[in-house]
Amino acid sequence: xxxxxxxxxxxxxxxxxxxxxxxxxxxxxxxxxxxxxxxxxxxxxxxxxxxxxxxxxxxxxxxxxxxxxxxxxxxxxxxxxxxxxxxxxxxxxxxxxxxxxxxxxxxxxxxxxxxxxxxxxxxxxxxxxxxxxxxxxxxxxxxxxxxxxxxxxxxxxxxxxxxxxxxxxxxxxxxxxxxxxxxxxxxxxxxxxxxxxxxxxxxxxxxxxxxxxxxxxxxxxxxxxxxxxxxxxxxxxxxxxxxxxxxxxxxxxxxxxxxxxxxxxxxxxxxxxxxxxxxxxxxxxxxxxxxx
Amino acid sequence: xxxxxxxxxxxxxxxxxxxxxxxxxxxxxxxxxxxxxxxxxxxxxxxxxxxxxxxxxxxxxxxxxxxxxxxxxxxxxxxxxxxxxxxxxxxxxxxxxxxxxxxxxxxxxxxxxxxxxxxxxxxxxxxxxxxxxxxxxxxxxxxxxxxxxxxxxxxxxxxxxxxxxxxxxxxxxxxxxxxxxxxxxxxxxxxxxxxxxxxxxxxxxxxxxxxxxxxxxxxxxxxxxxxxxxxxxxxxxxxxxxxxxxxxxxxxxxxxxxxxxxxxxxxxxxxxxxxxxxxxxxxxxx
Numbered sequence: 001x002x003x004x005x006x007x008x009x010x011x012x013x014x015x016x017x018x019x020x021x022x023x024x025x026x027x028x029x030x031x032x033x034x035x036x037x038x039x040x041x042x043x044x045x046x047x048x049x050x051x052x053x054x055x056x057x058x059x060x061x062x063x064x065x066x067x068x069x070x071x072x073x074x075x076x077x078x079x080x081x082x083x084x085x086x087x088x089x090x091x092x093x094x095x096x097x098x099x100x101x102x103x104x105x106x107x108x109x110x111x112x113x114x115x116x117x118x119x120x121x122x123x124x125x126x127x128x129x130x131x132x133x134x135x136x137x138x139x140x141x142x143x144x145x146x147x148x149x150x151x152x153x154x155x156x157x158x159x160x161x162x163x164x165x166x167x168x169x170x171x172x173x174x175x176x177x178x179x180x181x182x183x184x185x186x187x188x189x190x191x192x193x194x195x196x197x198x199x200x201x202x203x204x205x206x207x208x209x210x211x212x213x214x215x216x217x218x219x220x221x222x223x224x225x226x227x228x229x230x231x232x233x234x235x236x237x238x239x240x241x242x243x244x245x246x247x248x249x250x251x252x253x254x255x256x257x258x259x260x261x262x263x264x265x266x267x268x269x270x271x272x273x274x275x276x277x278x279x280x281x282x283x284x285x286x287x288x289x290x291x292x
Numbered sequence: 293x294x295x296x297x298x299x300x301x302x303x304x305x306x307x308x309x310x311x312x313x314x315x316x317x318x319x320x321x322x323x324x325x326x327x328x329x330x331x332x333x334x335x336x337x338x339x340x341x342x343x344x345x346x347x348x349x350x351x352x353x354x355x356x357x358x359x360x361x362x363x364x365x366x367x368x369x370x371x372x373x374x375x376x377x378x379x380x381x382x383x384x385x386x387x388x389x390x391x392x393x394x395x396x397x398x399x400x401x402x403x404x405x406x407x408x409x410x411x412x413x414x415x416x417x418x419x420x421x422x423x424x425x426x427x428x429x430x431x432x433x434x435x436x437x438x439x440x441x442x443x444x445x446x447x448x449x450x451x452x453x454x455x456x457x458x459x460x461x462x463x464x465x466x467x468x469x470x471x472x473x474x475x476x477x478x479x480x481x482x483x484x485x486x487x488x489x490x491x492x493x494x495x496x497x498x499x500x501x502x503x504x505x506x507x508x509x510x511x512x513x514x515x516x517x518x519x520x521x522x523x524x525x526x527x528x529x530x531x532x533x534x535x536x537x538x539x540x541x542x543x544x545x546x547x548x549x550x551x552x553x554x555x556x557x558x559x560x561x562x563x564x565x566x567x568x569x570x571x572x573x574x575x576x577x578x
Contacts, residue, residue, distance in 0.1 A: 025382075031381075031382050033385075078563070078566075078567060081566075081570070082566055082570055084381055085319075085323070085325055085381055085524065086520065086524070086566065086570070088325065088381070088382065088385060089325070089516045089517065089520050089562065090520075090562070090563065090566060092513055092516060092517075092559075093517060093559035093560075093562055093563055094559075096513065096555070096556055096559050097556050097559055097560065097563075100553040100555075100556040103553065104551075104552075104553055212513065213393075216386070216389050219382070219386065220386055220390075223382065223383070223386055252401060253401070255393065255397045256394060256397035256398060256401065258393075259390045259391075259393040259394035259397060260390075260394055262386070262390040263372070263387055263390040263391060263394060266376075266383060266386050266387045266390060267372060267375070267376065267387060270376060270379045270383040271379070
């Protein structure tokens with residue numbers, strides 16, 4: 001049972017981070033293949049603040065969000081100037097550089113990483129197992145609500161307009177840079193929260209936890225679930241996150257199966273399981289017509 | 293020692309160039325970031341070592357590996373990329389990453405996860421200038437790479453098919469309307485670039501004496517940075533950027549001991565170039 005709870009904690013943490021990415025990629029249409037960098041920045045700042053500065057999780061959290069957001073602005077300002085494939089490669093570059101900084105600067109613990117991160121304490125009890133899962137699920141719910149709120153606000157609508165047609169949107173007076181940056185920073189701040197939760201679950205973090213493969217995994221959660229949909233990232237995280245665990249009996253063939261399934265899903269359902277033309281939606285919409 | 297470092301850097305740069313030029317060719321024609329290209333390169337290295345250990349003939353191994361990987365590249369394009377072209381570019385990109393990890397896993401299962409040594413001497417002369425020795429393997433890499441560059445230059449500028457290929461890369465719709473069979477040209481460019489990647493795999497295997505399932509991981513993303521620096525879709529740009537990076541890496545890190553991670557250098561160069569000249573060094577405007 002504790003194994004299932006641990007898996008559920010990781011899936012919900014990855015889902016939180018994927019919801020941050022959903023704002024950047026799904027609503028604002030800006031591809032990011034470096035989201036794990038901000039996940040890592042959140043985790044490292046939480047780890048440093050709680051182990052070296054002696055703060056509690058709750059005291060560190062606002063600072064973590066602030067740090068992730070500020071680094072998000074610093075990375076977003078130059079990289080959002082470029083589009084599409086250039087942006088994809090630039091964000092890959094950001095991921096590699098951030099990982100290299102964690103790896104090469106002794107302050108961040110180098111290849112050995114940072115250890116001894118304490119458990120989260122809430123009303124005098126140390127959260128672990130089911131309690132920690134409850135905390136992660138609460139944050140997940142909050143993040144889903146933020147996504148919903150964002151999509152309905154004016155800035156969310158502006159981002160969606162930019163995604164659909166940047167020229168048309170900017171001729172209506174929507175500043176592309178401003179709204180792309182807002183979306184980017186919201187995404188990185190949410191990734192930072194996910195990172196803090198991750199650090200306190202793992203107690204020990206290393207640079208390789210936030211490598212480029214994690215960015216790819218996060219993007220595939222969002223794309224396979226359905227970009228810019230409210231439940232897509234959660235569905236993607238549930239399916240792709242539990243798959244490697246369910247396939248554990250296959251031992252060595254596990255990762256091969258994972259990549260084969262990812263390939264099949266993206267090949268035959270490229271707009272996501274909850275996106276346009278999806279077979280899942282076509283089944284549901286037959287039942288509840290007009291509710292899409 | 294600086295000259296020796298530069299010569300080593302030139303060899304590293306040549307292998308980068310052989311990988312990156314195919315990536316630039318594919319991007320120029322289909323607009324896809326073909327991450328799985330590095331998977332083809334890794335498969336090429338393994339097929340090369342396999343056939344070499346069976347026959348003992350390295351040139352036969354190179355050619356067989358190039359032909360096999362050429363068809364592998366065409367198969368990836370036909371069955372995965374082509375149906376996904378109408379979707380936004382991240383869709384083929386994710387499929388490409390999935391193919392890449394799949395290939396790594398497959399080779400890991402077939403050939404084993406460990407590093408395999410691959411020790412042989414290419415039948416090229418050893419050069420001695422003023423007490424400095426250029427080994428025959430290094431000479432082999434220079435000569436083979438130069439030959440590939442020459443053939444590719446000759447093909448793309450002096451033959452009609454090469455002209456058709458460049459036309460397709462500039463505007464596929466107009467090229468097809470002028471009677472160019474664009475499907476054939478796409479197949480051909482995937483065949484050529486994958487075959488060259490396989491050759492790069494075999495050469496890297498010889499140069500470092502090892503092949504491993506993870507050998508494609510660094511080139512996969514470094515080559516992306518290289519084609520951005522060269523100007524996405526520009527083959528000469530990708531070649532020049534690769535040679536420059538190869539030399540810069542060995543000289544800055546091996547000779548000047550700049551405290552930077554070697555593999556991050558390409559991305560730092562890329563971000564600098566993007567800030568200063570967003571279309572890349574040799575990119576088309578617009």
